[in-house]
Amino acid sequence: MSDVPALAARHLLVLRRSRRTVFELRVEEIDLRSGEALAVLGPNGAGKSTLLRTLAGLERPVHGQIEQKSVAGPVTMVFQRPIALAGSVAHNVQVALLGLHLSRREARKHVEEALRRFGIARLAEQRAATLSGGELRRLALARAFALHPAVLLLDEPFDDLDAAAQDSLSLDLRRAIEDTDVAVAVVTHDLRRALLLSDRIAVLVDGRVEQIDHRERVIAHPATPAVARLVGMSNLIPGEIAREASDDLPVVTIDRDHRIPVTGDVPPGARVWVGLRPEHLKVDVGRGQGTPIGQGTVRHLVSDGLVSMVTIDWAGFELRTHLIAGRGLARTLAPGDQVKLAVRPEDVHLLPRRKD
Amino acid sequence: MDDAGLAAILRITARTLEVCFSALALAVALGLPVGIALGRRRFTGRGVLISIVNSGMGAPPVVVGLLVALLLWRHGPLGGTGLMYTKGAMVIAQVVIALPLIIGLTLAAVGSLDEDWDLQVRTLGIPPLWRLWLLLREIRLGLFAAFIAALGGILSEVGAVMMVGGNLEGETRVLTTAILMHTQMGQFEMAMGLAAVLLGLMLLLAGLLTAIQQGGRE
Numbered sequence: 243m244s245d246v247p248a249l250a251a252r253h254l255l256v257l258r259r260s261r262r263t264v265f266e267l268r269v270e271e272i273d274l275r276s277g278e279a280l281a282v283l284g285p286n287g288a289g290k291s292t293l294l295r296t297l298a299g300l301e302r303p304v305h306g307q308i309e310q311k312s313v314a315g316p317v318t319m320v321f322q323r324p325i326a327l328a329g330s331v332a333h334n335v336q337v338a339l340l341g342l343h344l345s346r347r348e349a350r351k352h353v354e355e356a357l358r359r360f361g362i363a364r365l366a367e368q369r370a371a372t373l374s375g376g377e378l379r380r381l382a383l384a385r386a387f388a389l390h391p392a393v394l395l396l397d398e399p400f401d402d403l404d405a406a407a408q409d410s411l412s413l414d415l416r417r418a419i420e421d422t423d424v425a426v427a428v429v430t431h432d433l434r435r436a437l438l439l440s441d442r443i444a445v446l447v448d449g450r451v452e453q454i455d456h457r458e459r460v461i462a463h464p465a466t467p468a469v470a471r472l473v474g475m476s477n478l479i480p481g482e483i484a485r486e487a488s489d490d491l492p493v494v495t496i497d498r499d500h501r502i503p504v505t506g507d508v509p510p511g512a513r514v515w516v517g518l519r520p521e522h523l524k525v526d527v528g529r530g531q532g533t534p535i536g537q538g539t540v541r542h543l544v545s546d547g548l549v550s551m552v553t554i555d556w557a558g559f560e561l562r563t564h565l566i567a568g569r570g571l572a573r574t575l576a577p578g579d580q581v582k583l584a585v586r587p588e589d590v591h592l593l594p595r596r597k598d
Numbered sequence: 599m600d601d602a603g604l605a606a607i608l609r610i611t612a613r614t615l616e617v618c619f620s621a622l623a624l625a626v627a628l629g630l631p632v633g634i635a636l637g638r639r640r641f642t643g644r645g646v647l648i649s650i651v652n653s654g655m656g657a658p659p660v661v662v663g664l665l666v667a668l669l670l671w672r673h674g675p676l677g678g679t680g681l682m683y684t685k686g687a688m689v690i691a692q693v694v695i696a697l698p699l700i701i702g703l704t705l706a707a708v709g710s711l712d713e714d715w716d717l718q719v720r721t722l723g724i725p726p727l728w729r730l731w732l733l734l735r736e737i738r739l740g741l742f743a744a745f746i747a748a749l750g751g752i753l754s755e756v757g758a759v760m761m762v763g764g765n766l767e768g769e770t771r772v773l774t775t776a777i778l779m780h781t782q783m784g785q786f787e788m789a790m791g792l793a794a795v796l797l798g799l800m801l802l803l804a805g806l807l808t809a810i811q812q813g814g815r816e
Contacts, residue, residue: 295717298721300717300720300721317721318721318722318723319718319721321714321721323712324718325711325712325715325718325719327719327732327736328735328736328738329735337722337724337728337732338722338724340724340725340728341722341723341724341725342723385722386722389722389723
């Protein structure tokens with residue numbers, strides 16, 4: 243991994259006009275570094291694909307600059323719906339090498355290596371048009387990696403794949419990124435994929451980069467409520483910092499009867515959002531496993547067989563927590579039950595709340 | 599049928615092929631780039647152009663012949679070229695008939711590709727001429743369908759070539775105009791012979807193009 247960017251974009255403004263609206267993408271600064279993957283995360287319509295296409299040179303920014311700093315290879319992109327060109331799988335990869343002016347032997351070596359890397363060497367002579375969705379994605383990635391690019395831009399590379407195919411392709415892709423010195427940007431709306439693949443995460447909301455940082459920092463310390471929601475911090479409660487009279491520890495006052503303990507040096511009176519991941523909201527736990535924050539009422543339970551997602555009313559807010567399905571409380575809880583809630587102050591994340 | 603009759607049929611057949619293939623080559627040279635551009639580019643007035651092309655695909659050949667005749671007539675805008683009643687005039691009329699078919703079917707074939715096909719190929723860094731080759735390869739089924747339709751249209755067409763060619767013996771007489779003339783003169787044996795050659799040619803050429811088209815399907 244290198245700190246030197248392979249591709250750097252500064253002060254970008256991109257306008258996309260449709261019949262009635264103009265979408266505006268503004269990016270102050272974004273770098274793609276060699277040997278590193280940056281996940282671009284965001285809801286639908288946030289401008290993720292527009293950003294990728296701009297970095298690929300397919301959209302022209304109104305102003306700003308994009309500079310390819312690494313000349314070790316080209317900038318290439320794999321689209322959300324990759325095409326299969328007429329001919330065999332091997333031919334599809336070979337075609338991508340036409341611009342490199344390689345000897346026949348070198349080209350064959352590139353093709354074989356790329357197909358092997360993505361586990362489709364056995365399909366080399368098969369017609370590309372007959373590939374399954376997963377195989378076609380692998381072909382598109384093999385085609386891109388065969389170019390030995392300096393920068394690789396991936397637009398939703400796992401779209402429409404089943405979970406098993408997504409997992410297996412993620413692993414192959416992660417390995418390919420680690421084995422090569424390519425700088426990767428991968429657009430996804432799937433947090434789990436973003437975490438699996440990336441070293442850093444950029445969160446895009448409404449055409450703006452809300453946060454760009456190492457993945458652990460984005461997950462633990464989202465910068466805005468929108469980022470918090472996107473990274474799974476679904477419990478967001480508005481409150482105000484106060485001091486407990488008894489021990490002078492900071493708390494967030496939600497209302498007269500509800501407080502949440504927090505840590506750190508926070509100024510009293512500050513308006514904040516309390517961010518709490520579902521797995522950090524404890525239900526009916528013993529002492530020592532969290533600070534009690536009062537009672538809540540179970541509103542709703544839903545399970546996918548592995549995890550039970552429980553919605554609890556507390557202080558007029560709907561909080562969510564996760565329990566292991568089929569075990570302990572998850573087996574006995576029912577809507578209407580009263581439960582004791584607790585949190586650990588160090589699990590609580592505070593976000594500044596602007597005045598409305 | 600005597601030897602002279604057979605020799606006449608051969609000469610007429612050769613002239614028919616010469617006129618038809620010249621017209622097809624010109625129509626392909628002009629229509630292919632236009633069809634590709636109309637299929638891939640988005641611009642103001644594209645819809646109008648496509649409507650004109652689609653209307654042209656069904657234009658009556660006799661009307662096309664009339665328009666070309668008006669252009670090439672001695673006192674017409676292109677009368678000075680002296681092309682009227684020559685093979686050149688017949689080629690022009692047949693190009694006008696074949697052009698909408700080539701453009702229309704090419705643009706339909708190109709339009710069936712993915713919206714971002716060009717972008718995807720471009721991001722692979724493939725040089726422009728190779729990209730064009732890949733595009734033609736990708737739409738080859740549609741292209742051969744266009745060739746077959748255009749060739750069928752001009753080979754069997756009689757109204758336009760009669761009007762601008764004049765069916766002059768040894769100069770502008772082709773299979774269709776010869777069949778018409780011999781039928782009108784009651785020389786059914788000769789007309790039947792010519793019709794058999796025309797049908798045979800149609801089957802042979804369409805079969806050949808179809809074989810190439812389907813052979814390319816891996």
